[in-house]
Each structure stands twice: as structure tokens, then as C-alpha cells.
Amino acid sequence: MTQNAGKDSGAQTGEAMDLGAMTGSLGFLLRLSQLKSFDTFFHEMKGLEIRPGEISVLMLLDRNPGIRQGVLARALMIKRAHMTKMVHAMEGAGLVCRTVPDADRRSVQLWLTDAGRARLETVQGPFLAFENRNTSGLSDADEAMLKTLLRRYLGLDRPNA
Amino acid sequence: MTQNAGKDSGAQTGEAMDLGAMTGSLGFLLRLSQLKSFDTFFHEMKGLEIRPGEISVLMLLDRNPGIRQGVLARALMIKRAHMTKMVHAMEGAGLVCRTVPDADRRSVQLWLTDAGRARLETVQGPFLAFENRNTSGLSDADEAMLKTLLRRYLGLDRPNA
DNA sequence: TATTGTTATACTCTATAACTATA
């Protein structure tokens, strides 16, 4: 429709915006925070051609060689169907290989290839440096507290995962 | 490839998983936390057929009648091109209307229609009730602290937005 | 019967660039 407004009643044309009750919504705050952190990631890791998902898979497979595909999917909270595509893409890129264990021949175990480990080498240093740089704009104490609370929210506090 | 593994070297077939350095990554924690919070949202708001994005637009337009489309897009950290599609969809559903102000005829102002306000009425109560229910599993103090730190991270602390 | 991974489909979200109309 896009009608033309002769009057200009109640309109605020500036940049300011009243977020109202949304500033009290944990989901809303997490959504915006995640978008901001990914923006920062892409800005700081620019040139390495790496995505957050790929780097976490590389680091997790390095730490957990032979992990089953479904366990990895659950840990990253992504669907099995999507994990299949992700893993196949990384296998196509020569970064991971897949084996079927005799113990349960339905499942698939994942391992880094030499190329996968080399890729991790290339990427892990800059990533950990970026993480240590504290690009959040928070004080060190606030950032540490924020991470602690997020781990607690996720149930990663205890020695489980 | 999917080779068969005769041996079973180093493999852990259980559920446990070592997240290693990823538990120190703010982006990783925010990503998982956001996924978890959306899962909770869909579980708690099931039956209302509402999505997080739609509810925030409804509430923001209610608070900021006549806001310009681009300002809303920036506040929600989504691209203008995507905002166009979102707004057109909501206009097609009769929830919002768009006007072109004389002051700047390039821009578009957004308003809730009566149907949009009715939709908000239907949805806002359950949503605010859900928000007040504290479904995070954190203590009230921890949840409040978490929200405070996220607002600080987003720069929503100060009386700006 | 239940589970693991796969395939197929569709829909949402995102990224990019070219385009228009206005400023």
C-alpha cells in the first residue's frame, strides 16, 4: 500500500529507539549479542576465510578424535541432517575422515585428517589470540563474569561436558 | 570415503565431550545460549504461532510508532534488504502499514494497524509472562546479572537506546 | 521397535550488488 503521510503525527525520524520491555528479554539480548559477536569475529578474523562453525568443529575434533557424528551435532545444537551436510562438505575439502566402528555399525566416527590438522594449525593461533584480546568492550572482570554465567546457563559449569 | 575401522583407537563412543578452549569463547557461548533460549521460547510459546522476530517488531513498533524502516533494521541488526521482505510480509498480513514522510520522501515510516495492535494484545501477555517466569535455570540474581552484562556488552546500559 | 545417519524438500535467514527515487 505505502500511503503518503501528509501529517507527521507522533513520528520520530531520528536514530534513537525505545526498546521497551525487550531489554528485559534474555532471548532478545542473546540474539543481538550473538549477532554482534559474529560481526566482531568476521572483522577480526578477516582474511583467514574461516567461519565460526568450521573452527569449532576443527577444535572439537582435535580434542575428541573419533567422536560420533550425532554426539557432535548434539553438542553444537544442530540437527543431524544438517551435520551430515557439514561433515560431507568438510570431507570433500579433505579436512575430516569418517569411519564406521564395529561396535555400532550404524554410527560414524569423525577424525581430523593431516590436512585438517594443518588447517587447524593455521587458524587456531589467530583465533585464540582474538579470544584473548578481549574485543567485547567489557572490563576483563565483566567479560569473565559474562562467560561464567553463560556456561552456567548452558550447564557447562559442572565437570560434565 | 567412509572407511571401515577395524581397530578402535582413541575413540570415545559415549556422550561426554571435551569442549576444550571453546568454553572460553564468548562467541561460542553466545551461539549456544541463543539456540537454547530460542528452543525455550518455542517450547513455552507453543500454540501462539509467533516467532521471536515478529514479536520484537510488534513490540518495538508499538513503542516507536512511525519509526523509519532502516532505524528498525539497525536496532535489530538485520540487513535492509531482509527488513524489506519482513515488513512486506507483515503488511501483507495486515499487521503494519507504511507511510512516506514529506520530510524525506526516500524513507518509509512504520505503524501498527488495528489488527497489528490486536495481534500484539494476544501475544504480549503470554510473552511477558514467559519472560517473568525465569525459565533459564539460573537463580534470579544470576539471570539479572546476565541480562545486565549483555545490555552492557550491547551498549544498552546508557540512556541511549 | 528404536537409533544412526542419509536424502529430499521447503522455508527462513543472510550477503551482495544493481537499481530507483530522492536528498
Next chain:
DNA sequence: TATAGTTATAGAGTATAACAATA
């Protein structure tokens, strides 16, 4: 020249369900 919004296109991500192999 720059900006606001639009359009078109392509690529990720996601949800769902049906399926085969295995448990």
C-alpha cells in the same frame, strides 16, 4: 555524491519427514 528502500540472486542454516542399515 550519498542515502533509503527495493529487487534479484545465491548461499547458508534450519525443520521435517521418509528411508536404509543396524541395534
